[in-house]
Amino acid sequence: MDSASSRSKRLESAISIFLLAILFLIGFAVFIKQFDFDMGRFGMNTAAPLLSLQGSDTGIGAKLSFDSLVPSGFKKLSEAEIYVPETLYEKIDGKATLYIESGFVKLFTQRFVNQNDDTLWFEVFLFDMALARNAFSVYSVQKRADAETYPAMQFAYRTGNALYFVRDRFYVELVGSAESADLLKAVGDVANRLTGPPFLLSQESRGGKVTEIPELALFPQENIVAGSAKLYLSDVFGFDGFRDTFVCQYKAGEEFVTAFLSKRPNSQEARNIADSYYKFLIENGGKAKPTSDERLAAVEGKVLDFYGVTEIIFAIGPYIAGVHEAKNQQSAEKLAAQLIGKLSDPAPTTKND
Amino acid sequence: MTDRNDKKIERRQFLSRAAKAGISIAAAGVISAGLYDSRGPKAAVDAGTPVTLPNFSMPPKDGQTICIVRGSERKASVAKAIELLGGMERFVKKGDIVAIKPNVAFASSSLLGATTHPELVAEVVRLAYKAGAKQVIVTDNPINDPASCFTLTGIGKAAGDAGAKVILPRPDLFRQTTLSGGMLIVNWPIFYGPFAKADKLIGIAPIKHHHRSGASMTMKNWYGLLGGRRNVFHQDINTIIAELAIMVKPTLVILDGTVVMVTNGPTGGSVSDLKRADTLIASTDCIAADSFGCTLLGLKPSDLPYLAKAQNAGAGTADYQSLKPIFAAAG
Numbered sequence: 250m251d252s253a254s255s256r257s258k259r260l261e262s263a264i265s266i267f268l269l270a271i272l273f274l275i276g277f278a279v280f281i282k283q284f285d286f287d288m289g290r291f292g293m294n295t296a297a298p299l300l301s302l303q304g305s306d307t308g309i310g311a312k313l314s315f316d317s318l319v320p321s322g323f324k325k326l327s328e329a330e331i332y333v334p335e336t337l338y339e340k341i342d343g344k345a346t347l348y349i350e351s352g353f354v355k356l357f358t359q360r361f362v363n364q365n366d367d368t369l370w371f372e373v374f375l376f377d378m379a380l381a382r383n384a385f386s387v388y389s390v391q392k393r394a395d396a397e398t399y400p401a402m403q404f405a406y407r408t409g410n411a412l413y414f415v416r417d418r419f420y421v422e423l424v425g426s427a428e429s430a431d432l433l434k435a436v437g438d439v440a441n442r443l444t445g446p447p448f449l450l451s452q453e454s455r456g457g458k459v460t461e462i463p464e465l466a467l468f469p470q471e472n473i474v475a476g477s478a479k480l481y482l483s484d485v486f487g488f489d490g491f492r493d494t495f496v497c498q499y500k501a502g503e504e505f506v507t508a509f510l511s512k513r514p515n516s517q518e519a520r521n522i523a524d525s526y527y528k529f530l531i532e533n534g535g536k537a538k539p540t541s542d543e544r545l546a547a548v549e550g551k552v553l554d555f556y557g558v559t560e561i562i563f564a565i566g567p568y569i570a571g572v573h574e575a576k577n578q579q580s581a582e583k584l585a586a587q588l589i590g591k592l593s594d595p596a597p598t599t600k601n602d
Numbered sequence: 603m604t605d606r607n608d609k610k611i612e613r614r615q616f617l618s619r620a621a622k623a624g625i626s627i628a629a630a631g632v633i634s635a636g637l638y639d640s641r642g643p644k645a646a647v648d649a650g651t652p653v654t655l656p657n658f659s660m661p662p663k664d665g666q667t668i669c670i671v672r673g674s675e676r677k678a679s680v681a682k683a684i685e686l687l688g689g690m691e692r693f694v695k696k697g698d699i700v701a702i703k704p705n706v707a708f709a710s711s712s713l714l715g716a717t718t719h720p721e722l723v724a725e726v727v728r729l730a731y732k733a734g735a736k737q738v739i740v741t742d743n744p745i746n747d748p749a750s751c752f753t754l755t756g757i758g759k760a761a762g763d764a765g766a767k768v769i770l771p772r773p774d775l776f777r778q779t780t781l782s783g784g785m786l787i788v789n790w791p792i793f794y795g796p797f798a799k800a801d802k803l804i805g806i807a808p809i810k811h812h813h814r815s816g817a818s819m820t821m822k823n824w825y826g827l828l829g830g831r832r833n834v835f836h837q838d839i840n841t842i843i844a845e846l847a848i849m850v851k852p853t854l855v856i857l858d859g860t861v862v863m864v865t866n867g868p869t870g871g872s873v874s875d876l877k878r879a880d881t882l883i884a885s886t887d888c889i890a891a892d893s894f895g896c897t898l899l900g901l902k903p904s905d906l907p908y909l910a911k912a913q914n915a916g917a918g919t920a921d922y923q924s925l926k927p928i929f930a931a932a933g
Binding site: 344 | 707708709710711713714745746747750754812813814815818833836839865866867868869871872873874875
């Protein structure tokens with residue numbers, strides 16, 4: 250009996266091992282085969298079916314109806330469209346990666362056309378970027394150099410044919426087909442309606458809160474170039490280690506100087522990244538320079554000459570900060586000292602654009 | 603389990619259990635056979651027999667490969683450039699069917715420079731007919747609602763008014779192709795139908811900054827020929843642009859730098875993204891045209907890896923100076 254039981258156990262074990270081996274081989278075959286996936290056999294439709302705006306699962310659909318946005322003298326030119334990360338390229342092609350890498354969730358679009366002149370039309374692009382800082386990032390890195398500030402809103406600007414703004418987690422573009430006063434007025438009307446009650450983008454619907462980007466308040470305000478703040482989410486200054494980095498421009502005489510800062514989870518990580526960035530610059534041709542600035546020396550800040558421009562890097566608490574590509578070391582050190590002052594004693598500021 | 607194994611079972615029980623197990627296995631087999639699709643996932647359209655795009659190129663003429671014309675009026679610039687390359691009669695023979703591939707990628711206004719200017723398309727259509735073309739086709743494969751793209755860019759109307767036949771993409775116009783030696787264009791659907799019976803192919807593209815590839819010009823314009831989920835190629839954008847330049851052998855390309863999109867490409871969206879460069883390039887060599895074109899964006903040919911890749915594959919030359927370019931003013 251014992252012998253029979255023992256044989257039975259061995260047989261069971263052998264069968265189990267055999268079955269597991271087969272499962273492993275199947276899994277391995279699937280793993281190998283996936284690298285030979287024939288994309289050409291899929292997705293030959295030239296356009297994905299449009300989703301219903303009202304059927305949106307972001308929560309915005311119920312509160313946002315483009316029908317009620319139609320400005321006076323205009324009508325809807327086409328049906329509203331919605332794009333998700335998998336289909337965004339169908340709308341904006343090569344720029345899709347910029348949004349997707351910045352946390353993109355959904356894009357709502359709608360075109361409106363002038364009732365008397367069909368050459369005057371504009372399109373609303375409403376990007377849901379999940380977080381206000383993501384929305385601010387795509388807004389800021391695309392900001393047009395000759396943009397005119399749009400004072401009615403916090404983070405907003407307009408150009409000859411378009412209006413761009415951030416409201417909470419949404420980045421909004423209203424792009425006109427022509428440089429026309431009528432068109433810009435209609436665009437402004439839609440922007441006002443989008444940001445007014447009862448829409449989700451309205452301040453009231455968000456408990457009266459404004460879009461908050463706390464890091465912007467940490468930049469010195471003296472000589473800052475208004476509206477120059479940008480947020481780069483990755484690969485800043487060509488250095489892989491930098492992410493979530495804010496930059497602002499400052500006027501120093503006839504020149505511009507760039508300050509930057511990035512908040513890390515803790516001071517040790519901030520220090521490590523500052524050291525890594527310093528090494529990165531040295532390895533790529535940077536040369537250490539002495540500094541006589543006491544505030545910079547107190548935080549063990551590093552000053553480098555990098556092919557004729559000055560770079561300054563330091564870490565204070567969880568922040569990595571510094572000055573980038575300054576033509577004049579004195580201006581760079583002065584700005585760095587101001588930044589050190591703000592980071593050492595950050596006072597809340599609401600004016601941050 | 604051991605306890606159960608230690609028990610003796612009746613012959614009847616054994617047969618019963620064996621029969622149940624057999625039925626279960628057979629049922630699973632039948633269900634699996636019913637669900638099994640021996641042909642695998644179907645493409646959305648019948649891709650048909652694999653095809654190769656015809657070679658539309660013309661024999662080179664020394665000193666008449668690339669022409670760069672300065673001027674603010676597109677019609678005058680393109681007419682001058684083609685004239686200096688030997689005239690449209692060099693490229694289009696009497697009775698030819700001419701396919702024109704503008705960039706109609708987006709449903710945006712021509713003001714924004716994201717697409718080929720309709721005025722330029724219309725003028726090339728007119729010149730082709732004047733040279734004796736039997737039919738001129740204007741076509742592109744924008745993914746996002748082709749009808750809207752052709753309408754809102756103004757290209758559909760401009761081409762139609764000039765007498766061209768505008769062809770929008772339809773599933774039956776796509777065929778599978780494989781580029782010999784290609785890494786990415788392998789059993790991939792391309793927009794083939796409009797080009798199958800064409801005798802000549804003319805590409806017309808604007809000069810644009812491109813977030814992914816650095817610049818979008820005549821070589822990137824062939825991206826519109828790709829079907830399927832072509833966004834997968836954005837992960838290796840330089841290779842796909844180079845492969846497209848190898849795959850497509852046009853008769854002539856026209857690169858419009860009258861107004862160039864210097865930032866926020868390829869969509870742009872604002873007039874602030876644009877800069878006047880008042881330059882138009884016509885060439886039988888895409889790589890040469892783009893190598894000069896990128897300088898209008900403040901780039902060097904070495905900044906765009908796809909130029910070297912395509913050149914190394916023998917698709918043309920990035921050293922446009924070696925082609926003795928003709929420089930002229932539109933007058």
